[in-house]
Amino acid sequence: xxxxxxxxxxxxxxxxxxxxxxxxxxxxxxxxxxxxxxxxxxxxxxxxxxxxxxxxxxxxxxxxxxxxxxxxxxxxxxxxxxxxxxxxxxxxxxxxxxxxxxxxxxxxxxxxxxxxxxxxxxxxxxxxxxxxxxxxxxxxxxxxxxxxxxxxxxxxxxxxxxxxxxxxxxxxxxxxxxxxxxxxxxxxxxxxxxxxxxxxxxxxxxxxxxxxxxxxxxxxxxxxxxxxxxxxxxxxxxxxxxxxxxxxxxxxxxxxxxxxxxxxxxxxxxxxxxxxxxxxxxxxxxxxxxxxxxxxxxxxxxxxxxxxxxxxxxxxxxxxxxxxxxxxxxxxxxxxxxxxxxxxxxxxxxxxxxxxxxxxxxxxxxxxxxxxxxxxxxxxxxxxxxxxxxxxxxxxxxxxxxxxxxxxxxxxxxxxxxxxxxxxxxxxxxxxxxxxxxxxxxxxxxxxxxxxxxxxxxxxxxxxxxxxxxxxxxxxxxxxxxxxxxxxxxxxxxxxxxxxxxxxxxxxxxxxxxxxxxxxxxxxxxxxxxxxxxxxxxxxxxxxxxxxxxxxxxxxxxxxxxxxxxxxxxxxxxxxxxxxxxxxxxxxxxxxxxxxxxxxxxxxxxxxxxxxxxxxxxxxxxxxxxxxxxxxxxxxxxxxxxxxxxxxxxxxxxxxxxxxxxxxxxxxxxxxxxxxxxxxxxxxxxxxxxxxxxxxxxxxxxxxxxxxxxxxxxxxxxxxxxxxxxxxxxxxxxxxxxxxxxxxxxxxxxx
Amino acid sequence: xxxxxxxxxxxxxxxxxxxxxxxxxxxxxxxxxxxxxxxxxxxxxxxxxxxxxxxxxxxxxxxxxxxxxxxxxxxxxxxx
Amino acid sequence: xxxxxxxxxxxxxxxxxxxxxxxxxxxxxxxxxxxxxxxxxxxxxxxxxxxxxxxxxxxxxxxxxxxxxxxxxxxxxxxxxxxxxxxxxxxxxxxxxxxxxxxxxxxxxxxxxxxxxxxxxxxxxxxxxxxxxxxxxxxxxxxxxxxxxxxxxxxxxxxx
Numbered sequence: 005x006x007x008x009x010x011x012x013x014x015x016x017x018x019x020x021x022x023x024x025x026x027x028x029x030x031x032x033x034x035x036x037x038x039x040x041x042x043x044x045x046x047x048x049x050x051x052x053x054x055x056x057x058x059x060x061x062x063x064x065x066x067x068x069x070x071x072x073x074x075x076x077x078x079x080x081x082x083x084x085x086x087x088x089x090x091x092x093x094x095x096x097x098x099x100x101x102x103x104x105x106x107x108x109x110x111x112x113x114x115x116x117x118x119x120x121x122x123x124x125x126x127x128x129x130x131x132x133x134x135x136x137x138x139x140x141x142x143x144x145x146x147x148x149x150x151x152x153x154x155x156x157x158x159x160x161x162x163x164x165x166x167x168x169x170x171x172x173x174x175x176x177x178x179x180x181x182x183x184x185x186x187x188x189x190x191x192x193x194x195x196x197x198x199x200x201x202x203x204x205x206x207x208x209x210x211x212x213x214x215x216x217x218x219x220x221x222x223x224x225x226x227x228x229x230x231x232x233x234x235x236x237x238x239x240x241x242x243x244x245x246x247x248x249x250x251x252x253x254x255x256x257x258x259x260x261x262x263x264x265x266x267x268x269x270x271x272x273x274x275x276x277x278x279x280x281x282x283x284x285x286x287x288x289x290x291x292x293x294x295x296x297x298x299x300x301x302x303x304x305x306x307x308x309x310x311x312x313x314x315x316x317x318x319x320x321x322x323x324x325x326x327x328x329x330x331x332x333x334x335x336x337x338x339x340x341x342x343x344x345x346x347x348x349x350x351x352x353x354x355x356x357x358x359x360x361x362x363x364x365x366x367x368x369x370x371x372x373x374x375x376x377x378x379x380x381x382x383x384x385x386x387x388x389x390x391x392x393x394x395x396x397x398x399x400x401x402x403x404x405x406x407x408x409x410x411x412x413x414x415x416x417x418x419x420x421x422x423x424x425x426x427x428x429x430x431x432x433x434x435x436x437x438x439x440x441x442x443x444x445x446x447x448x449x450x451x452x453x454x455x456x457x458x459x460x461x462x463x464x465x466x467x468x469x470x471x472x473x474x475x476x477x478x479x480x481x482x483x484x485x486x487x488x489x490x491x492x493x494x495x496x497x498x499x500x501x502x503x504x505x506x507x508x509x510x511x512x513x514x515x516x517x518x519x520x521x522x523x524x525x526x527x528x529x530x531x532x533x534x535x536x537x538x539x540x541x542x543x544x545x546x547x548x549x550x551x552x553x554x555x556x557x558x559x560x561x562x563x564x565x566x567x568x569x570x571x572x573x574x575x576x577x578x579x580x581x582x583x584x585x586x587x588x589x590x591x592x593x594x595x596x597x598x599x600x601x602x603x604x605x606x607x608x609x610x611x612x613x614x615x616x617x618x619x620x621x622x623x624x625x626x627x628x629x630x631x632x633x634x635x636x637x638x639x640x641x642x643x644x645x646x647x648x649x650x651x652x653x654x655x656x657x658x659x660x661x662x663x664x665x666x667x668x669x670x671x672x673x674x675x676x677x678x679x680x681x682x683x684x685x686x687x688x689x690x691x692x693x694x695x696x697x698x699x700x701x702x703x704x705x706x707x708x709x710x711x712x713x714x715x716x717x718x719x720x721x722x723x724x725x726x727x728x729x730x731x732x733x734x735x736x737x738x739x740x741x742x743x744x745x746x747x748x749x750x751x752x753x754x755x
Numbered sequence: 756x757x758x759x760x761x762x763x764x765x766x767x768x769x770x771x772x773x774x775x776x777x778x779x780x781x782x783x784x785x786x787x788x789x790x791x792x793x794x795x796x797x798x799x800x801x802x803x804x805x806x807x808x809x810x811x812x813x814x815x816x817x818x819x820x821x822x823x824x825x826x827x828x829x830x831x832x833x834x835x
Numbered sequence: 836x837x838x839x840x841x842x843x844x845x846x847x848x849x850x851x852x853x854x855x856x857x858x859x860x861x862x863x864x865x866x867x868x869x870x871x872x873x874x875x876x877x878x879x880x881x882x883x884x885x886x887x888x889x890x891x892x893x894x895x896x897x898x899x900x901x902x903x904x905x906x907x908x909x910x911x912x913x914x915x916x917x918x919x920x921x922x923x924x925x926x927x928x929x930x931x932x933x934x935x936x937x938x939x940x941x942x943x944x945x946x947x948x949x950x951x952x953x954x955x956x957x958x959x960x961x962x963x964x965x966x967x968x969x970x971x972x973x974x975x976x977x978x979x980x981x982x983x984x985x986x987x988x989x990x991x992x993x994x995x
Binding site: 165167178179180237250264340416418420460604704 | 801810813818825
Binding site for chain 1: 855857864867870871872874875876877878879881882884905911912913915916921924925928929930932934935936937938939940941944957959962963964966967969970971972974976977978979980981983987988
C-alpha cells in the first residue's frame with residue numbers, strides 16, 4: 005500500500021507533549037544494556053595489535069608464539085580474512101585490518117581471542133611484526149604539495165580535466181556553484197579574502213566501540229553491537245566475511261552516543277572472524293586510546309574564502325576553496341563541505357570547490373552534519389568581516405542575503421519552503437541580543453545549513469490481546485526516539501502514550517533499515533510509524549465490522565475507537581481499541597500494522613546561533629557566558645529531546661571551537677589519545693544553553709517533521725569566532741581557538 | 756530534458772555542466788546516463804542522488820520525473 | 836587466573852569475588868559481580884562513567900584495583916533506588932530528559948548523590964563543579980544541572 009507523505013495540518017493530542025521516555029527507568033538504574041554489557045557462555049576476550057607507525061610496509065607478521073600460548077584460541081591477521089582485492093569492500097576491510105602496509109598510527113595489524121584479558125594481552129606481546137617505516141604526511145596542505153609521500157599509490161585525482169596520469173593524495177576535486185564569479189567580484193564595493201584552518205576532532209561518544217560476536221561452524225552468527233545502523237553492520241560484516249545476510253542476526257544494543265562515528269564497521273568484522281576461527285563467542289571492546297586512534301574522527305581542513313559585497317549589503321560573489329583531509333581512505337567529505345559552504349545565502353555568483361585529500365590519519369567518518377561546520381567557520385567569519393567593512397549589522401547582512409523559497413541553492417537545486425530567514429529574524433529579535441555585555445566580553449552570531457535524509461525504513465505495530473501496543477523500529481534510539489515514535493503511534497491510534505511500548509528490533513525481526521544518520525530517525529521512522537498505524541486502524545475497523553456485522557465502510561476510527569456512522573447504527577456503542585483487541589482471536593487473529601517506505605523528501609535544515617564569550621586577555625582563555633540556539637524543527641514531536649539535540653550539538657561545537665584537536669607529532673603519531681589531553685567541554689565550562697524551536701512544516705512529511713540532529717553543530721565555530729573577535733579585538737582564523745592561539749593573536753595585534 | 760551536473764560528476768561527462776537525457780523515471784535516467792558516460796560508474800558506487808524540483812531522492816529509482824522539472828545530479832550524501 | 840579473594844559490601848549486600856591483582860575494581864564489578872551499570876568510558880579516570888562510592892568517597896572505579904576494595908563498602912547506581920521507588924535524582928533525570936544516550940547517566944547519578952549527601956542546597960556553580968569530573972557528550976549538561984537542582988529541592992522537601 006502506498007501512502008501520501010504530504011503535510012496535512014493535523015491537530016495533535018499527544019504529539020508535542022513532554023512525556024517520560026520508555027527506556028528512562030532502565031537507564032537511571034543501570035539496567036540498560038550497552039555494547040560492552042552482554043555476555044555469552046564461554047566467551048573469549050578479543051584484543052587488537054595496532055601499528056605504532058604512521059606509515060610503514062609490513063614485512064612479516066609472526067604469530068606462532070602467540071598461537072602457542074595457553075589460553076589463546078584464535079589469532080588473526082589479514083591473511084586469515086577473505087581477499088577483496090579490486091572489490092568495492094577492499095577499503096573497508098583494509099581499514100579493519102591492515103594488509104601490506106599500515107596507513108596510520110593505530111591501524112590494526114592482528115587480533116587475538118583468549119580466555120581472559122590477561123592472556124590476550126600477553127598474546128599481543130608475543131606477536132612479532134617487522135615494519136619498514138615509510139615517509140608519512142599528516143597535514144592536509146603538506147599532503148597536497150608535489151613530492152609529498154603518497155598515502156594510497158594508484159590514486160589519481162578525480163574531477164579534473166584532463167585526467168591526471170600521476171599519483172596524488174588529492175583523491176577528488178568537486179566544484180559547485182553558478183553565475184560569473186569575475187563579473188560578480190567586479191560589482192563589489194568591498195572584497196574580503198581570508199584563509200582559515202580547522203583541526204581534526206572526534207565525535208567523543210562516551211561509549212567505546214564494543215561488540216559480542218558469535219559464529220558457529222554452520223555459518224550462522226549473531227552480533228550484539230553498539231551501532232547507529234545494525235542493518236548496515238550486518239550488510240558489511242556478511243559481505244566482508246562471506247556470510248549469508250539471513251544467517252547473521254545483528255542486535256543493536258543501547259548505544260552510548262554515536263554522532264556519526266558508529267555508522268561504519270571497525271572491530272566488528274574482526275570479532276566475528278575471531279569467533280568463527282575459535283568457534284567460541286568473542287567480546288571485543290575498544291579502549292579510549294583505540295577509539296581516538298582507530299575509529300573515524302572528522303576532517304581537519306584548510307580553506308580560502310573570498311566574498312564581495314556592495315555598500316548596501318548585497319553580496320555580489322562568493323568563492324570558497326576548501327581542502328578536507330579524509331584520513332587514509334578517500335571519501336566525499338570535501339564535496340559535502342563545498343555543497344554546504346554558501347547554502348544559507350541567495351547568491352547570483354558563487355563557486356565552492358572541495359578537495360578530498362589523503363593523509364596518514366585514521367579513516368574519517370561522519371561527525372554530525374559532516375563537513376559543514378568547517379565551511380561555515382570560513383564563510384560566517386568572513387561575513388562578519390564584510391559587515392564590519394561596510395558598517396552594517398552582521399544579522400542584517402545575513403538577513404539581506406538569506407536564501408528563501410525559490411532561491412537557487414549554491415549547490416544547484418531550487419529551494420522549497422526553508423527556515424533560514426525565520427531563524428535569522430528570530431535571532432535578531434531574541435532578548436539575548438539586547439543584554440548588556442561586560443568588560444572583555446563579546447557577542448557573535450552565525451548561521452548554518454545541513455541536509456536531511458530519509459532512506460529505507462520499516463516499522464511494525466503489533467496489538468496485544470489486552471490492547472497494549474508493541475512498536476518495533478529499525479532505526480536505533482540515540483537520543484530518545486523511542487519516546488517520539490511512541491507519541492506518534494499513540495497519536496495515530498488515538499490511545500494513551502503509556503499504552504505503547506517501543507523497541508528497536510534486531511535484523512532478523514524487521515526488514516532492512518538504513519543507518520540512523522543524516523538526522524533521519526524521527527523523520528523516516530516517524531513516517532513509517534504513521535503509515536503502519538494507519539494500516540492497523542484499517543484492520544481494527546475490519547474487526548469492528550465483523551463484531552457488529554455491518555459493512556466496514558460504515559465505520560470510522562475516532563479517538564481510539566471504532567464508531568458506526570449513520571442513523572441506522574445509533575444503537576451501537578463505540579468499540580475501543582482494547583475491546584476489539586480482546587476479541588481478535590475470534591475475528592481473524594492478531595492485529596498488526598506494517599510499513600516499508602523509502603522516505604525521500606526530507607528537505608534541508610537551518611539554524612542560527614548567538615553566543616557571548618569572555619576572553620581573558622592575560623591567559624587567552626575563553627569562557628562562554630551565554631548561548632542561544634534557534635533552529636527549525638518542522639514539528640517538534642518531543643520538545644525535550646529536540647532541545648537536547650540543539651544543546652548537545654552546540655556543546656560539541658563549543659568544544660571544537662575552543663579546545664578539541666588531534667595533535668600529531670613529527671613522527672606522525674597521535675599525541676593526545678585520551679580525554680585528559682583531548683579535552684571535551686565539562687559541566688563547569690558551559691552555561692545553560694537557551695533554545696528556541698521554530699516549526700516551519702516540512703511539506704513532505706504528514707506531521708511536517710524535519711530532522712534536527714545535526715545542524716546544531718554547524719554554526720558554533722563561527723559564532724564563537726565572531727564573539728571572540730568582538731571581545732578581544734582579534735580575528736581568529738584557526739580552530740580551535742585555544743588559549744595559546746588567542747594569546748598569540750592578541751600579542752601579534754599589539755605588536 | 757536538461758539534467759544539471761554538480762561537483763565531481765561533471766568530469767565524468769567531459770566537463771559538461773548540463774546534459775540532455777530523456778527519461779521518465781530516475782532508473783531510466785541512471786541507465787541512460789551510464790550508457791552515455793561510462794565514467795559515471797566511478798560515481799555510482801558511492802552513489803548519486805537526484806534532485807527533482809528541489810527534492811533530493813537517494814533511493815527512489817521508480818520515482819517519475821515530471822516533464823519540465825528541474826533535475827540535478829548530486830553526490831549521494833552521508834550524514835552523522 | 837591467579838586470583839585474590841576480596842570481601843566487600845556492595846549496595847548493602849555482602850559480596851565476595853576473586854580477581855587478579857592487576858584487575859581494576861571497575862572490571863571486577865562488571866565482570867565478576869555483574870554490575871554492568873558501572874560503565875567504562877576511558878579507563879583513565881577522565882570521564883567519570885565508572886563513578887562509585889568507596890566507603891562513602893566518590894571515586895572512579897577504573898583507578899582502583901579490585902583487591903583494594905577488600906573490607907570496603909561500595910555504592911553503585913544499582914543501589915540508588917530502594918524497593919519502593921526511584922531515588923529523587925533518578926526521578927528527576929527522567930522528568931527533565933537529562934539523558935539522551937544514557938551511558939554517562941549512572942556516573943552522573945552517583946556523583947550527584949555524593950554532592951547532595953554533603954550539600955543539601957548547592958548553587959548552580961557548585962553543581963557544575965561537582966559534576967565536572969563526569970563527561971556527557973549528548974546533552975550539553977543543561978538538563979542534567981536542572982535535574983540535579985530539582986532533585987535537591989525534592990530531597991529538602993522530604994526531610995521537612
